[in-house]
Amino acid sequence: MKKTDQADMSMNPQNGKESSPANRKEHVAGIILETVRQKAVLSLGIAVTVCGAVVVSLFPPLVLGTVVDRLSSGEQLAFSLVIAYFALTALTGMMEAVREGLLTVFGQKITHALRSRLMAKMQRLTADGLTHLEPGALVSRFVGDVDTVENLFTSGIISMFADACRIVSILAVIWFRNRGLSLVLLVLLPVLFLFTRTVQKNMLAAQLENRRAVSRASGCVPETLHNIRTIHTLGKESYMEQRYDRYIGDSYRAMEKTNFYDAVYSPVILILNAVVVAIVMLLSASGNPKVLTLFGMSAGTAVAVMNYISQIFTPVESLGMEIQTIQSAIAGVKRINEFLGQEEQPALAVEHAEAMCGEARQKHQKQVIGAVLKQEPAAGGKSRECTAEQDHQAGQSGSIRTAAPVIEFRNVTFGYDEHMVLKHLSFQVQQGEQVTLSGRTGAGKSTILKLLLGLYIPQEGAVLLHGRPVSEIRDTERRKRFGYVEQSFHQVPGTVKDQITLFDKNISMEAVKRAAVLTGLDETIMQMEHGYDTECTPELFSQGQWQLLSIARAAAADPELLLLDEITANLDAETEQVVLKALKQVSADRTVISISHRTMAELGRIISI
Ligand SMILES: Nc1ncnc2c1ncn2[C@@H]1O[C@H](COP(=O)(O)OP(=O)(O)OP(=O)(O)O)[C@@H](O)[C@H]1O
Numbered sequence: 001m002k003k004t005d006q007a008d009m010s011m012n013p014q015n016g017k018e019s020s021p022a023n024r025k026e027h028v029a030g031i032i033l034e035t036v037r038q039k040a041v042l043s044l045g046i047a048v049t050v051c052g053a054v055v056v057s058l059f060p061p062l063v064l065g066t067v068v069d070r071l072s073s074g075e076q077l078a079f080s081l082v083i084a085y086f087a088l089t090a091l092t093g094m095m096e097a098v099r100e101g102l103l104t105v106f107g108q109k110i111t112h113a114l115r116s117r118l119m120a121k122m123q124r125l126t127a128d129g130l131t132h133l134e135p136g137a138l139v140s141r142f143v144g145d146v147d148t149v150e151n152l153f154t155s156g157i158i159s160m161f162a163d164a165c166r167i168v169s170i171l172a173v174i175w176f177r178n179r180g181l182s183l184v185l186l187v188l189l190p191v192l193f194l195f196t197r198t199v200q201k202n203m204l205a206a207q208l209e210n211r212r213a214v215s216r217a218s219g220c221v222p223e224t225l226h227n228i229r230t231i232h233t234l235g236k237e238s239y240m241e242q243r244y245d246r247y248i249g250d251s252y253r254a255m256e257k258t259n260f261y262d263a264v265y266s267p268v269i270l271i272l273n274a275v276v277v278a279i280v281m282l283l284s285a286s287g288n289p290k291v292l293t294l295f296g297m298s299a300g301t302a303v304a305v306m307n308y309i310s311q312i313f314t315p316v317e318s319l320g321m322e323i324q325t326i327q328s329a330i331a332g333v334k335r336i337n338e339f340l341g342q343e344e345q346p347a348l349a350v351e352h353a354e355a356m357c358g359e360a361r362q363k364h365q366k367q368v369i370g371a372v373l374k375q376e377p378a379a380g381g382k383s384r385e386c387t388a389e390q391d392h393q394a395g396q397s398g399s400i401r402t403a404a405p406v407i408e409f410r411n412v413t414f415g416y417d418e419h420m421v422l423k424h425l426s427f428q429v430q431q432g433e434q435v436t437l438s439g440r441t442g443a444g445k446s447t448i449l450k451l452l453l454g455l456y457i458p459q460e461g462a463v464l465l466h467g468r469p470v471s472e473i474r475d476t477e478r479r480k481r482f483g484y485v486e487q488s489f490h491q492v493p494g495t496v497k498d499q500i501t502l503f504d505k506n507i508s509m510e511a512v513k514r515a516a517v518l519t520g521l522d523e524t525i526m527q528m529e530h531g532y533d534t535e536c537t538p539e540l541f542s543q544g545q546w547q548l549l550s551i552a553r554a555a556a557a558d559p560e561l562l563l564l565d566e567i568t569a570n571l572d573a574e575t576e577q578v579v580l581k582a583l584k585q586v587s588a589d590r591t592v593i594s595i596s597h598r599t600m601a602e603l604g605r606i607i608s609i
Pocket residue numbers: 131416419421439440441442443444445446447448
């Protein structure tokens with residue numbers, strides 16, 4: 001095997017490390033940039049309104065100042081100035097409103113793009129990636145983390161930029177109008193900012209504490225409902241009540257803290273605003289010429305300055321919140337990027353690479369898959385050829401090995417993370433053959449079926465169906481190839497028919513009925529009030545019937561292969577016979593690989609693992 005191939009082959013689908021271009025290319029920044037490019041007009045609109053709102057908002061106080069100056073000096077007031085004041089004030093408001101509107105729309109576009117990519121990524125994840133996903137963590141990627149990235153635009157970076165521009169431009173205008181005030185503000189603003197941040201941090205801590213307390217209390221509700229009989233039987237009502245009281249008490253105290261900071265902050269800012277105005281006015285009215293060089297101003301300028309002071313406090317307050325938003329967005333971006341960087345199923349990764357990046361990536365991905373085929377058995381590795389010796393039907397074995405195999409495990413080595421399960425395993429299964437995998441518990445029998453289904457990729461060797469790596473089988477084709485029956489039935493929300501079709505429109509009602517007849521379930525279903533349209537509930541069928549339904553589900557797509565994983569393990573002897581009878585009907589003329597502790601003798605050749 002070539003060195004480059006080895007490098008590609010060393011990718012471990014279980015370890016979640018990045019190892020292919022298809023996995024590396026998607027990240028939040030790229031998705032955002034793509035959205036910006038796709039929504040160029042929207043992005044341009046945001047840039048114009050953000051800058052426009054900052055610039056236009058500087059003018060109304062200046063016009064007001066001129067109006068006051070003219071009035072105080074006895075000049076006649078130009079009507080155009082009054083109109084200009086109102087027009088500029090209205091224009092500022094309009095620009096800000098449009099900016100907020102555009103930012104909201106843009107945020108939604110980002111949310112949509114991110115969630116679509118996350119969903120597409122989830123569908124391409126390897127089985128291992130999926131089994132390692134915690135539902136709660138996954139939901140928080142889709143909901144919480146994406147929201148933080150959206151907030152980055154609606155109330156994060158762009159607002160921060162706008163607020164910073166606003167502060168700088170107001171300071172610049174004040175510098176030319178009243179140098180003393182601008183110096184006071186330069187000293188005061190950092191203090192104000194620190195005070196704001198302290199209040200915000202304490203408020204956030206209290207809010208988080210409240211959220212934790214609320215989630216503890218809400219977590220208690222399903223727990224109580226689930227264990228309600230035990231609680232009543234053991235007389236644990238007061239214990240549960242105390243727990244609720246404690247959580248609700250914690251939440252109440254945290255809310256009180258939040259309310260305190262909320263209540264204190266606004267009055268402090270208002271008082272500060274008034275104090276600054278008062279000091280500046282006093283100094284501007286002083287008779288000291290030195291003081292007047294810094295603080296002296298006309299009545300009009302005083303009005304404008306008061307206006308600016310009240311304007312400058314709001315962005316300082318917002319800056320604190322925006323920093324907070326950006327911090328949580330950074331954490332959200334990191335988590336989303338981690339998710340987008342997870343290992344993908346090669347066949348789907350190739351499809352995705354084709355769609356996203358053209359031929360170069362496609363070629364690379366195909367090389368990765370192709371490398372599996374080129375592999376030679378590892379030097380010194382003992383190949384586990386599991387055909388001849390274990391053949392129950394010795395007469396068949398010779399002819400079987402000469403024909404082209406439907407399934408071939410070629411020198412397969414596979415483990416979950418560090419845990420090696422299969423080492424240099426080789427065997428073949430011929431068309432129409434029925435084989436049973438046998439071995440001690442934990443030997444890797446179910447793992448073989450998972451490898452066959454293409455859910456995992458071997459670290460070494462190849463799993464081939466008609467000479468083609470199973471990982472290349474596309475999702476659309478999979479059901480036609482494999483019918484997989486497990487120990488227990490996994491119900492989906494829907495009718496009896498939906499349980500069999502799994503919402504696959506290619507499976508007709510005739511096929512559904514045929515599968516049910518074959519498994520002997522048709523009569524039971526037809527006796528139900530709504531027949532195949534009966535809504536499925538857990539008590540609708542007995543355990544054996546659920547298993548029959550599981551076989552019907554596998555048979556409905558008329559698959560080429562049947563994979564059976566200890567399907568009678570949970571059944572009593574009588575029900576087992578019913579299921580086995582149904583199975584015989586379904587297995588006729590099919591290649592079947594089964595795992596069974598009790599019925600192995602019934603299913604042809606035995607392959608010991
Ligand atoms: N998703 C997984 N992640 C990590 N280890 C796993 C995973 N699935 C199975 N294993 C481990 O791999 C080994 C083989 O498991 P497998 O289910 O294939 O064995 P088995 O032969 O089918 O066992 P049994 O007859 O008891 O069902 C076991 O030690 C199991 O703990």
